[in-house]
Amino acid sequence: MALLTFRGGVHPPEHKELSNKKPIQPLTPPKLVTIPLVQHIGAPTKPVVSAGQEVKRGQLLAEPTGFVSAAVHASVSGKVLSISETVNPMGRPVPAVVIENDGRDEWIELEEDPEYLSRPPDVLKERIQRAGIVGMGGAAFPTHVKLSPPKEKPIDVVILNGAECEPYLTADHRLMVERPREIIEGLKIIMRILGVEKGYIGIENNKPDAIDRMREAAEGEPIEVVALQVKYPQGAEKMLIKAITGREVPAGGLPMDVGVVVQNVGTSYAIYEACRFGRPLIERVVTVTGRGVKEPGNFLTRVGTPIGELIEAAGGLADRAVKIVMGGPMMGFAQYSLDVPVTKGTSGVLVLSPAEYVSADSYRACIRCGRCIDACPMGLIPSMLSILSEKGFYEDTKEYNLFDCFECGTCTYVCPAKRPIVQLIRLAKMLVKR
């Protein structure tokens, strides 16, 4: 059978071999954790602890200030040193709670519930909300919001996203290999909350072991594990939905418009942990990789751990590391400091060596070769968008469906003139009136 996929896309070198055979190792929590109080998309949170206070692992640090917001919890036990500011992985200053780890790793009292699957949907959804769970694929949108579609948008399909189409990253891959049952249980919880009968798990075909393990775990459940063609950005929500269900999310619309909810496999795991054991989201799997670190691997990491600690755990920086990226190489953010903390949305820390790094300091005029048009998964004309933005004709970019671009970077990857297309598009998005 032909593998499912979408129109467009690219095949960058995968480099998954650096870490895809490395089992998930728990990383010893560091002496100091810096926990950003905003790790999600939505309203900010309000701190409920103060400097000097003793906190336990899993204790609420900040509560949401609205429905579209997510609680933040302590990832270690210890003393709150300060509530100050830190730089988040996107390079923006955010308030953060700094905790000195007492090394005892004492949990708050957790409510275990072996009968979680017989609880009413609202109870389960509330547990997810209380646990501060957000989308762990990178966007970090509060999960309980996604699980609360309005009545006029009936949902009939849930898809777990195990595509992990970004090169290098293997965090979701390892989680699927090592915790398949927990992921399936999480999916069953999501399906129960939404009243959906059919679940899918989409996995790119370069992870045969994950596909096998997930299929075993899904045995006897109304859940289908689907092998997808390896192609970036297969893991983008709209592309994943198109590949698996054939449905197209309307331009400017959301997956719920076609009756679909997509969750990342890591999120599903966190949902299980929250509903079964009452554990809030305070740790996640992070891939540390690239030829700029000596021993790439996958680490179960507490939120708030500085990336420098992770790099040390991966054998430290190789002699010639030029760029440190949080996330994958296509959509991740370059860092200038090793103190930046891991957040709920951090899937990887990628350290590029000179051989992997392409300088894009200079670029040329568009030669109109059309490679970006063929590659754009959204069917846009990135070349025109970039030219209009470059020349300052920002308003005209709307004629070229500016706001349908989700900034996957595919156009910029393929451009032979090395034009910063996606950056020019972002610029237009900021300057244009909607």
Added chain:
Amino acid sequence: MAVARKEQELVVSVSPHIRSEETVARIMWTVSLSLLPAFVMGVYYFGPRAIFVTALCIVGSLFSEWLVQKMTSRPVTISDGSAFLTGLLLGMNMPATAPFYIPLVSSFVAVAIAKQLFGGLGYNIFNPALVGRAFALITWPRAMTTWIEPSAAFVGMDAKTTATPLGLLKEEGMNRLLEVFGDRITLYTQLLIGHRAGSLGEVSVIAILLGAGFLLIKRYITWHIPVSYLATVAVLAWVFGGKEGLFTGDPLVHLLSGGLMLGAWYMATDYVTCPSVRKGQILFGIGCGFLTMLIRLKAGYPEGVMFAILLMNCLTPLIDRNLKSRVFGERKEAKK
């Protein structure tokens, strides 16, 4: 501290952090390389003179690019292969007998005027090589339409002049063309191999197809423009090309002769001057085919490829503006 020192050296830039290996220079040099078979066939049939004319075009192109970029204080880009390719294509579009000043002046017109004065690579509206050739044809009509018999150049200076197959077809008709070549099969074979009068790089259809096939496999070009162009020519030649009425024309003669193959695979597919959306490319190809046949059958010139492509180049912005790709999730009723 080792870590602190390291931070000073980190590069911070926006995503994506990896790029494909494709570059403008690699594209230009690869396309140039793919023209080698057709060029070699030109040299085989028309002798060292073909090398001389082409070399002058290339030198003229590179020099013009360098000159304008120096004069306008812009970075010199002659190493990217783009000016080289223009010179090579221009040379291959010349008769091997062209006197030395024609390649030099027309390559200057092509690169300095049609390309650099419009802003350089990416900004030119017209295919530079074709502008250079159009200039030469209008300025030196005799020299640009005096053709020698293939292989004659090896014999010596007394090369025998002759008409191109399209010229014969236009002036004296299909029967005369068959008389000259013998029979239909010989005619087709000679046209395919390239044993005929014509511009030095356009004669060997088989060599051109070889290079074009390589570019197709490398995905440097796609089928859209060439196939729609050639199909349009074939249909129009069949319907209107015959002297005995409708549907009596010989499409193969029209497909295999003149500069059609070189034009359809190498000139009409020029990234900068053709539409970049596939739908638009098909329309562009059809337009080229229509104009080519209009000129071949009804206008003063026996060959219309050059003017057809140049005219369609004018329409490229209009086509690109109105035929966009289908946006993912676009609602059907929203379409006009």
